[in-house]
Amino acid sequence: MKRVEATIQVDKVSAVSDAIKEKVGGYTVLEGNGRGSGRRQTMRAGRGTGTFEAEYNKVATVSTIVDDSQVESVISAIADAAFTGSAGDGIIAIENIEDVVNIASKKRGSEAL
Template identity: 50%
Template sequence: MKRIEAIIASEKVNAVNEALKKAGVGGATILDAKGRGKGEKPRVAGGRGTSAHLAEFSVRANVITVVDDGDVDRVIKAILDAASTGSAGDGKIFVSSVGEAVDIGSKKRSQSGMV
């Protein structure tokens, strides 16, 4: 099993979620996040709208799912197709191995397939 974690622009969450559904992903966790990186920093207006400054962080979303090893390339392609604009700051995808998963409701353990 592989854990796929994508840091994307928050306005791309719905498109990525739909792409994951079409790719056959059964579930995902989506968290609101702030981050900084190569992308353009957003401008923030002052209290009365008379001044503006660059925000330290950009608003991002963290999309996490766990898939079988054979599904990794398809899921990455789905995320890239939905989230990429070709610009710096589009985000990152991280893939890591999952040694074991436990379904809390059924208490079933899995080491090679999904629970």
């Protein structure tokens, strides 16, 4: 099993959600601030007298755990849905998961997904 975790632009969450919801048993979306290679938003100063570059961009992290056989399909779906062609589209990280337990059913491993 693998955890697939994608940090993407906030405005791409709906597209990524639509792309993976039929492929995975469930997923988590967290919104926050991040800083990467993408251009940051230009902000106006409090009194409108000047502008400055925001320290962070709004980002979302979409995380799911899938069976090894689904990893490439999920990665492809996320990458296609989050793609704009610009720096700052995001990044996908994949980690090994030793075991999972479904709390309600007490099932373990791939059966718990």
